[in-house]
Amino acid sequence: MTPSNEDLEREFERLLRNPLTRRHILKRGAAGVMSASALAYLAACGSDEPAGGNGQKAKGEKPIAKGTIADSLYVANWPAYIDEDHTALKSFQKKNGTKVKYVEEINDNDQFFGKVRQQYQQGSSGGRDIHVVTDWMAARMVRLGYVQKFDKSSMPNANANLIDRLKSPAFDPKREFSMPWQSGMTGIIYRKDKVKSPPRSVADLFNPAYKGKVTMLTEMRDTVGLVTAWQGGNPEKASLDEYKKAIDKVQEGVDSGQIRGFTGNEYIKDIPKGDSWVIFGWSGDAVQLKADNPNVEFVLPESGGMLWTDNMQIPVGAPHAYTAEKFIDYIYEPEVQAPIEAYINYICPVNGTKEVMAKTDPSIAKNPLIFPDKSVFDNTYIFRDLTPEEETELNDAFQKLIGA
Amino acid sequence: MTARLRKGALPYLLLLPGLGWLVLFFALPLVYMALESLKSGDPFVSGFKLTWEFSNYTNALKDYDQQFIRSFEYAGMATLIALLIGYPLAYVIAFRGGRWRNAMLLLVIVPFFVTYLIRTLSWETILSDSGVVVNTLQAVGILGHDGRLLDTTVSVVAGITYNFLPFMILPLYASLERIDARMLEAGYDLYDRRRDVFLHVTLPLSMPGVVAGVLLTFIPAAGDFINAQLLGTPKQFMIGNVIQSRYLVVNDYPTAAALSFLLMAFSLIIVIVWARIAGTEALLGTEGERK
Numbered sequence: 068m069t070p071s072n073e074d075l076e077r078e079f080e081r082l083l084r085n086p087l088t089r090r091h092i093l094k095r096g097a098a099g100v101m102s103a104s105a106l107a108y109l110a111a112c113g114s115d116e117p118a119g120g121n122g123q124k125a126k127g128e129k130p131i132a133k134g135t136i137a138d139s140l141y142v143a144n145w146p147a148y149i150d151e152d153h154t155a156l157k158s159f160q161k162k163n164g165t166k167v168k169y170v171e172e173i174n175d176n177d178q179f180f181g182k183v184r185q186q187y188q189q190g191s192s193g194g195r196d197i198h199v200v201t202d203w204m205a206a207r208m209v210r211l212g213y214v215q216k217f218d219k220s221s222m223p224n225a226n227a228n229l230i231d232r233l234k235s236p237a238f239d240p241k242r243e244f245s246m247p248w249q250s251g252m253t254g255i256i257y258r259k260d261k262v263k264s265p266p267r268s269v270a271d272l273f274n275p276a277y278k279g280k281v282t283m284l285t286e287m288r289d290t291v292g293l294v295t296a297w298q299g300g301n302p303e304k305a306s307l308d309e310y311k312k313a314i315d316k317v318q319e320g321v322d323s324g325q326i327r328g329f330t331g332n333e334y335i336k337d338i339p340k341g342d343s344w345v346i347f348g349w350s351g352d353a354v355q356l357k358a359d360n361p362n363v364e365f366v367l368p369e370s371g372g373m374l375w376t377d378n379m380q381i382p383v384g385a386p387h388a389y390t391a392e393k394f395i396d397y398i399y400e401p402e403v404q405a406p407i408e409a410y411i412n413y414i415c416p417v418n419g420t421k422e423v424m425a426k427t428d429p430s431i432a433k434n435p436l437i438f439p440d441k442s443v444f445d446n447t448y449i450f451r452d453l454t455p456e457e458e459t460e461l462n463d464a465f466q467k468l469i470g471a
Numbered sequence: 472m473t474a475r476l477r478k479g480a481l482p483y484l485l486l487l488p489g490l491g492w493l494v495l496f497f498a499l500p501l502v503y504m505a506l507e508s509l510k511s512g513d514p515f516v517s518g519f520k521l522t523w524e525f526s527n528y529t530n531a532l533k534d535y536d537q538q539f540i541r542s543f544e545y546a547g548m549a550t551l552i553a554l555l556i557g558y559p560l561a562y563v564i565a566f567r568g569g570r571w572r573n574a575m576l577l578l579v580i581v582p583f584f585v586t587y588l589i590r591t592l593s594w595e596t597i598l599s600d601s602g603v604v605v606n607t608l609q610a611v612g613i614l615g616h617d618g619r620l621l622d623t624t625v626s627v628v629a630g631i632t633y634n635f636l637p638f639m640i641l642p643l644y645a646s647l648e649r650i651d652a653r654m655l656e657a658g659y660d661l662y663d664r665r666r667d668v669f670l671h672v673t674l675p676l677s678m679p680g681v682v683a684g685v686l687l688t689f690i691p692a693a694g695d696f697i698n699a700q701l702l703g704t705p706k707q708f709m710i711g712n713v714i715q716s717r718y719l720v721v722n723d724y725p726t727a728a729a730l731s732f733l734l735m736a737f738s739l740i741i742v743i744v745w746a747r748i749a750g751t752e753a754l755l756g757t758e759g760e761r762k
Contacts, residue, residue, distance in 0.1 A: 177719055206563070279619065321705055327622055328704040341601045344619060459513055466716045469536075470705025 096311045128219035130243075131381065134389040136163045142394070143179075143198040145170040145377065148249070150410035155403045162397075165390055176204040182384075187213040192382035196391040203288060205245045205378040206238030213392055214380040216243050224399035228418045230442040237303070246395050247380035247416035249407075252436070252447055253373040255290040256338060256348035260362045261458060269297035269368050272345055275437040278325050278345040282337065283317065285329045287465040288450040289373050290317065293347055302448040307457055314464050321468065331468040338363060350382075350436045351413035365436060367446050374447035376416070412437055457471045508728035519725060527729040535713050535730065539737065542709040545624075545699075546692035549631040553688050554681065556632070561643035561680070562673075565650075581638050591630055591701050598626050598702070627707045630698035638687040646680025647673070682749050690738055710734055742749040 140154075149155065149169070156167040173179045179200065186193040188211075200208065208214045219226055225246055239245045257266050263276060272281045283290045292302040295312035320326040327343060335352055337343040339360050353365030377396070381391045397403055401419035408415045409428050413420070415437060424432040431437055453461065508527055510519040532539070564575045582590060598604055598621040605621075608614040620626050650673065658672040659665075694712030710730060716725035 107593075139730070175719075177722065182717070279622075321664075336595070340599045342599050455513065462721050463723070465673075466721050468705070469716075470708035470712060 085450060089313065103195050130216045131221075131388045131392055133218065133345065135222060136165060136393055137387040138164055139166050139387065140390050140394055141168045141170065141194050141196045143170050143195050144248070145173045147197070148377075149412065152404045152406070154406040155398060158399055158403065159394060163390075163393070165394075167394070173199065176201050180204060180207070182201055184213075187211075187382055190384045192384040192386070193381055194270060194386065195386040196387045197379050197381055197394065198207075199248045199377050199379050202236060202238065202376050202378065203452065203458075204424050204450065205380055208236055208380055208382075209244045212383070214244050214382055215385065217381070217392055217395075219243065222246075222396040222399075223391075224396045226398045229399065230373050230416055230418055232374070232441075232447075233416055236376070236449055245380050246399070247376045248379050248398070249411055250376040250414040250416055252350040252367060252414065252439070252443075253284070253293060253347060253375065254350065254365055254367040255345065256334070256356065256363060256365050257345045258338060258341070258362050259364050261341065263342040264274060264423075265347055265364065267369050269293055269370060272347070273320055274345075275325070277345050278323075281320070281325050281326050282328050282330050282334055282341075282343045282346040283326060284347045285331055285460060287470055289349075290329070290347060290374070291461070292373040292448060292466065293368060293371075294449045296373075296448060297368060299370075302371075302373065302450050304451055307461065310461055310462060312466050318468055349413075351411060352413040354434060359380045367443065372447045374414075374444070374449050376449075379418075391436060406439065412451075481669045489696065504728045504731060507724055508732055510725045513530050514722035514724070524725065527725050531729045534645060535710060538708060538713050539733070541707070542693045542711070542734075543741070544738065545631060545707075546689050546695075548628050549635065549692050550639075550685055550689045552628070552632045553636050554685065555644055557636060557639035557684065558681075561640050561647055561712060565644055565647035578645065579637050579644075583637065587634060588697065591634065591697055592628070594630050594633065595621060595701055598629075612754050619685040621702065622704045622707075624703070624707055627699050630702045631692050631695055633694050633696065634695075635688045638691070639684040642683035642687060643677065643680040646677045646683075650676045678749065682746070685749075686742060686747065690742070693738055694734060 080163060086295050088278060094423055114319070141315075148171070153167075156169055160166055168300075169364045172182075183195075187208075205214075213419070225242075229242065229247070233247050234242060236242075236245075255266050257268070257271075258451075259265070260282070262271075268270070272283070288302075291313050295302045295305050295315055296310055298309070298313060298316065300309040300313070301372065313448070317326065323434045330337070330438070332349065332352055334343060334346055334348055335356060336348065338348075340357060348365070349368060350365055356363040378394050381388050382396075384393055388443060398407075399417050401417055401423045404415065404420045405415040405427065408417075408424065412434075414432070421432050435443060475726060495675050506521055507519070509523050509525065511522045511524040511527070512519040531577060560579075564572055564579075568575055596602065600619050600621060602621075603612060605619060608620070609618065610614065614620070639734070652657065654676070658668040662671060693709075694711050696715055697707055698710045699707045699712055714727050714730045717723045717730065
């Protein structure tokens with residue numbers, strides 16, 4: 068990564084983050100465009116070795132051994148995914164004397180994978196002790212044997228405080244290889260002042276009255292998942308054909324001009340400008356957009372929204388695995404989580420944070436998009452784990468849909 | 472003896488840095504990509520293996536013919552528009568610029584001080600549905616009530632034209648500026664109309680600039696994808712968008728590499744044809760006299 072590329076990315080992020088105080092996660096949006104950079108090409112080019120290498124490695128049969136807490140730790144995370152003061156990192160250092168090297172190096176799951184896979188395959192983590200990736204990538208990391216198994220007995224907070232809905236995802240039913248950093252919901256974001264009646268269903272995105280004012284997400288699992296659920300399928304266990312049926316439906320919308328395009332979180336510019344009215348978008352963005360413009364609303368479609376999680380994992384070869392484990396556990400103390408949550412505004416995975424924040428930040432504690440109750444969670448799906456073949460096939464079809 | 476040796480070796484030594492650079496960063500990657508484009512397999516399980524899979528090329532062409540055609544269409548349109556805008560501008564700067572000449576040239580280059588991405592993003596704002604431009608065009612009836620500019624072919628071609636315009640203007644200016652004023656004076660003696668002087672003297676003499684400008688605009692424009700991505704929709708996506716997503720999203724490196732080579736091949740063909748039609752004669756400066 069050359070400095071100029073980094074500068075460019077930062078500049079671009081700053082532009083998107085306008086005004087500066089806005090507390091966004093620039094999760095995926097920036098990546099869509101920035102993946103343009105030569106850097107990404109390089110990352111992609113150097114790596115045509117099979118990721119699985121010599122077959123499936125033993126999936127970390129043995130959990131991480133107990134040890135002592137080291138004086139340094141390397142955490143790789145997404146940009147703007149922690150409060151600007153790095154409160155949690157500072158207090159962890161104060162408590163344990165560990166200096167945390169916190170690197171915002173993940174802009175895109177695929178890009179990150181391209182960057183680390185040769186290292187990971189050779190059993191080197193490139194110095195990283197923790198990385199944060201989205202469910203499906205976390206699943207791939209587990210499948211390829213690139214991550215270590217937690218010793219849950221050294222993680223009392225994590226065991227006690229993880230919210231129920233996230234306790235057993237299909238790819239890691241016992242949460243032995245991953246712990247959520249932050250979750251979010253995908254649903255419909257709309258402009259109250261532009262729509263005729265508040266949208267309640269994915270069908271509203273196909274309403275001819277909104278022709279050319281509809282966008283969907285470039286994130287395949289979000290767009291395909293929402294449409295599959297609307298068509299009566301269950302995205303947690305749908306067949307490849309059901310997913311493809313959803314793609315066909317969206318294709319109709321593209322062909323007719325109903326759907327204007329596909330976005331990462333660039334929609335945070337389009338919605339306030341009125342370039343789009345009814346879109347697929349992420350809950351955390353909606354919280355922020357709403358704060359700036361009261362006409363913006365978020366709703367989960369009646370047929371169900373998508374729930375996704377970015378997960379902390381400890382790669383094989385991590386130099387300070389035990390410290391990493393303790394750090395993950397530390398993040399699960401509600402008092403530690405609170406400042407992160409206050410900044411990010413996605414779904415908080417840590418029980419007890421709501422109570423802490425009720426005192427410090429009552430408006431956030433009351434927000435159902437940040438602390439959803441069970442009825443909201445019941446209306447969400449986690450996209451199922453795809454086999455590599457399915458993933459290739461579906462990605463291919465979806466990329467053709469979104470124009471390339 | 473040593474002096475002669477040094478003299479003989481010197482040119483080669485001078486070539487060395489440039490050659491080394493080209494081999495390392497051009498020739499080797501090219502070979503690597505050529506091999507990549509002939510592999511088959513999948514990214515996660517077996518990996519890609521060199522199997523001389525020439526069908527990668529035919530499949531890529533079959534699947535993405537639309538985007539190829541679109542790329543050259545858009546690049547062609549943008550080049551033509553840039554030429555129509557750029558020529559008069561370069562002409563004015565070269566012949567009427569006077570003491571403002573350098574200042575005006577600087578203004579042409581100034582946009583480069585801001586990143587390409589940021590400039591394209593600001594076009595997004597300028598052309599937005601409720602922006603000044605669209606509202607004005609709607610008010611005077613050029614655009615329908617729910618007409619729009621952003622996310623259309625117009626915005627993509629406009630964006631490409633804007634972004635590559637300086638590459639057209641600078642070579643045009645360079646060749647116009649070189650024209651000997653005495654040639655023009657002689658021209659006015661021979662032809663009494665300014666139009667004839669322009670057609671028979673100025674234009675032929677500036678042809679090298681036109682040829683260079685067209686190439687410098689057309690080639691990068693055909694491979695561009697930022698404009699289509701930010702100012703267009705999937706219906707405007709160009710071959711660059713496809714290559715980008717094949718590499719980074721689908722992890723289908725062989726197809727992406729094959730597409731890159733096809734793009735290079737097509738560009739090369741177009742350049743050769745263009746050089747045949749416009750280049751050699753114009754470069755010799757014989758065109759004007761023969762007519």
